[in-house]
Amino acid sequence: xxxxxxxxxxxxxxxxxxxxxxxxxxxxxxxxxxxxxxxxxxxxxxxxxxxxxxxxxxxxxxxxxxxxxxxxxxxxxxxxxxxxxxxxxxxxxxxxxxxxxxxxxxxxxxxxxxxxxxxxxxxxxxxxxxxxxxxxxxxxxxxxxxxxxxxxxxxxxxxxxxxxxxxxxxxxxxxxxxxxxxxxxxxxxxxxxxxxxxxxxxxxxxxxxxxxxxxxxxxxxxxxxxxxxxxxxxxxxxxx
Numbered sequence: 001x002x003x004x005x006x007x008x009x010x011x012x013x014x015x016x017x018x019x020x021x022x023x024x025x026x027x028x029x030x031x032x033x034x035x036x037x038x039x040x041x042x043x044x045x046x047x048x049x050x051x052x053x054x055x056x057x058x059x060x061x062x063x064x065x066x067x068x069x070x071x072x073x074x075x076x077x078x079x080x081x082x083x084x085x086x087x088x089x090x091x092x093x094x095x096x097x098x099x100x101x102x103x104x105x106x107x108x109x110x111x112x113x114x115x116x117x118x119x120x121x122x123x124x125x126x127x128x129x130x131x132x133x134x135x136x137x138x139x140x141x142x143x144x145x146x147x148x149x150x151x152x153x154x155x156x157x158x159x160x161x162x163x164x165x166x167x168x169x170x171x172x173x174x175x176x177x178x179x180x181x182x183x184x185x186x187x188x189x190x191x192x193x194x195x196x197x198x199x200x201x202x203x204x205x206x207x208x209x210x211x212x213x214x215x216x217x218x219x220x221x222x223x224x225x226x227x228x229x230x231x232x233x234x235x236x237x238x239x240x
Contacts, residue, residue: 003029008054008146011165014039043133050136055126056143056164061087061117062181064210066110069102075111083117092120096142098177114178116142144171144181147220151240156215159203159235161191163223168195170202172214180210190226191219200234 004026008015018030034042063086067078079097087093095117103112123140130137147162147169157174166189172180184198199217206212216236219227224239 004052005048005050006052006054008143009036009056010143011056011167012036014042016042040129040133043130043135049134050138051130052139052141053126053130053137054141054143054146056167056169056183057118057122058183059119059122060142061093061115062178063115064100064179065113065115066103066105067113069109069111075099079113079115083115087117093117094120094123096145100177100179116145116178116181118142144169144178147171148173148176148178150220151218154215157206157212158216158218159199159206159214160218160220160240161195161199161223162220163190163195163226165189168198168223170199172206172210172212174212179212180206189222190228191223192228193231196229196231196233203234 004019004021006017006019008017012035014034014036016032016034017028020027020029032042061083065079065082067075067082070078080095083093083095095115097113097115100112100114103110126140127137143164147160148171151158151160151173153176154173155175157172157179160171160173162169163186166186168184168186168191170182170184171178182202184195184202186192187194203214203217206214214235216238217233218238218240220240
């Protein structure tokens with residue numbers, strides 16, 4: 001039975017989960033929550049060396065790209081070039097991508113790819129916080145990728161909403177894959193009418209710009225338990 005420790009940075013808090021992986025799934029052994037300014041003390045005291053980190057990047061680039069149907073380093077090179085054209089901050093970045101399949105666009109075969117990129121400076125700041133206590137980050141996972149694993153699988157596209165403090169994470173899933181991601185700033189915790197406007201605008205963006213019509217809206221975690229909106233959503237809403 002392999003043991004894993006997952007650190008999740010969520011607004012002003014840091015959550016620590018000790019889990020054991022078995023063939024039948026994962027078992028939570030212990031969960032702790034710290035204020036952000038208390039977390040360094042935890043790292044100093046904890047005897048473990050390796051951690052999986054889930055981080056809520058405030059600055060990032062994500063998009064659907066349509067690139068020539070290449071493979072391996074050639075495909076990665078084209079994707080990196082396309083991100084560099086769009087990620088206009090002059091900084092070095094790291095990225096992850098998911099190949100979604102091939103499409104015929106204007107008579108040409110193209111590979112559809114979802115990409116996520118973050119500044120290397122932001123990544124280095126996260127890693128340094130662990131390295132100063134001789135800790136190793138084995139995986140650094142954007143929060144939306146982690147949340148996507150909690151959503152029931154659907155072949156139809158669904159718009160998911162989670163709430164972390166004032167920030168609302170909105171992401172589009174289809175077949176378990178991310179197709180769109182944005183973070184909207186709210187005016188208070190939970191989901192209210194202001195957030196409903198952002199959700200409806202995001203649905204319209206998916207329909208008009210991405211040509212994807214979500215089946216429903218899925219509220220995750222505190223977005224469901226702290227729901228205080230009176231305004232209607234233009235799609236059915238379900239709590240996960």
